[in-house]
Amino acid sequence: MPQPTTNNEVAAGQRFPLTIKRIGINGEGIGYYKRKIVFIPGALPEEVVVAEVTNVAPRFIDAKVHKIRKMAPNRVEPKDATYGQVGGIELEHLNYPGQLAFKKDVVVQALEKFKPNGYAQYHITETVGMANPWHYRNKAQFQVREIDGQLAAGLYAPSSHTLIDLPEFATQTDLTMHIIRTVLKLVEALGIPVYDEQHNAGILKTIVVRESFETGQAQLTLITNSQKLPKKQALITAIQEQLPEVVSIMQNVNKGKTVMVWGDETIHLAGQETITETLNGIHFELTARAFFQLNPKQTAKMYEMVEDALDLNSNDRLVDAYCGVGTIGLSLANQVAEVRGMDTIPDSIEAAKHNAAINQIENTEYFVGAAEELLPQWLDDGFQPTALVVDPPRTGLDQQLIDAILLSLPAKFVYVSCNPSTLARDLKQLTSRYQVEQIQPLDMFPQTARVEAVVTLTLK
Known part of the structure; x- marks a missing residue:
């Protein structure tokens, strides 16, 4: 284990006990060591943990939980197996009254x-x-890649382009998850090539699904690396047969390597061009790219x-x-x-x-x-x-x-x-x-x- 060279220095890999004082704005536990603030994801106030340093900056220390010595009373078991690997569920370990x-x-x-x-x-x-603070997100936007010979759809790990496959995700609606996993199987069965970021090759980059809570209908958008979509008609037919809730199928073209998920060109493939959501008696027709609260x-x-x-x-x-x-x-x-x-x-x-x-x-x-x-x-x-x-x-x-x-x-x-x-x-x-x-x-x-x-x- 690396050791500090003086009493005031801290090195990556070093471990020390830490009392957590509060939760920071990004959901991380906060404590203090040698007068420096320590950010430690997954730790809760009132806990005493063994912190393991992951990064040292001039004004703060990043760490991870090596061990919990004293557990907070409001800690709960996260629902998602991918907790800690992706964003969007960073407080799953805290009970709901504690979150509020x-x-x-x-x-x-x-x-x-x-x-x-x-x-x-x-x-x-x-x-x-x-x-019910679960299954509330009406829109899923999952990247699609091949991992170890299998197609995967999910989110990137924080600060990386490492895709985490998400067969389940407890904040998404059941319908959005069902549609994404079904489309992924159809893409695999039809042999439609998915995007390879390293070589800037392949076609399907991202699957986007938006559900209307008012109607129970959904819009599917396939974001692709080119206008070409091999086996397009076979895919559309299979989607319409297996996913009757999908009343709008769109394609968005986003060519090449880019940090942007969406491209400028959107193509109508089948069904309606919009879906309708209703809030407080007002109807909103939503295009594929329209912003709407999740x-x-x-x-x-x-x-x-x-x-x-x-x-x-x-x-x-x-x-x-x-x-x-x-x-x-x-x-x-x-x-x-x-x-x-x-x-x-x-x-x-x-x-x-x-x-x-x-x-x-x-x-x-x-x-x-x-x-x-x-x-x-x-x-x-x-x-x-x-x-x-x-x-x-x-x-x-x-x-x-x-x-x-x-x-x-x-x-x-x-x-x-x-x-x-x-x-x-x-x-x-x-x-x-x-x-x-x-x-x-x-x-x-x-x-x-x-x-x-x-x-x-x-x-x-």
Whole structure:
């Protein structure tokens, strides 16, 4: 075993006892050794473990659990055999009440780090969870490769391109898993060549399945290395015979080695071009590439929270920033005079307009562009929003958008966050003019370290 050369040095492979103090934002246990923070996946607060160092950085140590000497009372046996090998289930070893408590604590940790105005007095409610925190993901996006002569479909191990085959995955719906494993068998039986990343050869790269909770129907997309799809008609026929739930079959072309999963060209192979999902009475037609929340049950709850927080009336002019396919704005359109939404993805804006049309909603307008660019333009043109909802990516709000918000000062303002750190950072500026009335954590992704938060802000 490597030994440190001085009392203050730590080397990879070294082992030492460690008491776990809390869980970090990525779900890892956190302790301290020789005044350095130690990140150790799979360890829980109150546990005493023997840590084995895997990496030493100037300001922190990465380690793994060699042995647990004292076990936390809320530790449980993970459901998935692949726990610890892939992402998306990093908290399976923590019971569900423990997960909900952690997700509230993550919000608290972020506020304590960035210290926005008045943060110690914010009302942070308990995390809203699920009655059944399993089989909730309505979409699976699994890479396909050959491993030791057998076809495999699954996810990459963290920070690698090592594919982990996933015959089962406890956060996916039963239907999405059934479709992927059936298609994989059909591909193997037909001899359709799968992608070989090392040699940039082969055809099938990825299988994507999205299920509609409303209809029980599914859309299948085959992402390929070229437009060619050998045995295409035989595959389509077999899918239609064996998987009647699949009502839409698409092909997406993504050529060559790339970190991107999707390519620009999508081809309609069979069935419908879209599937329909319903949230709070609003119907959404989803193309293969359209972004839609992966947990419709919790998404419906979240939109109800947004509605309650905004307390809209028929005179309000609502801006739906980062609108995607229009989900939030369309859910609230019947309560306001008008909705304006924007997104940088043209396909999403086309989908938002289409979804407004199929729901016969006539008081919405959708625009392609960045919120931080369009909102200032609208203000210059004389448009004055009275209500605003922002649902940004994990990077949080752009500085120009914060400036525009603080210039327009809509009286009703809700910030939906998927990243407590960037939320707390943004609140440092927003609380110069706004007061945080409530932060409601929501568990959109059970068994993971991720948390959503619905923040109600009012003008001071």
